[in-house]
Amino acid sequence: MGRVWKLSETLSYGARLETQRNAFLWGAFQVLIVFVLCVQVKVS
Known part of the structure; x- marks a missing residue:
């Protein structure tokens, strides 16, 4: 019983x-998207 617990x-x-790792990856992914969009806006 103890082993199962x-x-x-x-x-x-x-x-x-x-x-927690998935939440971290999702947050990093969102930051990356925002960063790429900002760079594209500056370039254009």
């Missing part, structure tokens, strides 16, 4: 980590 704890921790 430990496994679920590890899985939930991994899922939380994955969510």
Whole structure:
């Protein structure tokens, strides 16, 4: 029983980590898009 609980704890921790990483990647992606758009506006 203890082993199963430990496994679920590890899985939930991994899922939380994955969510944080996805949020970080999404934020970085949005910043990149805004940056590219600004550069294009300056060039044109």
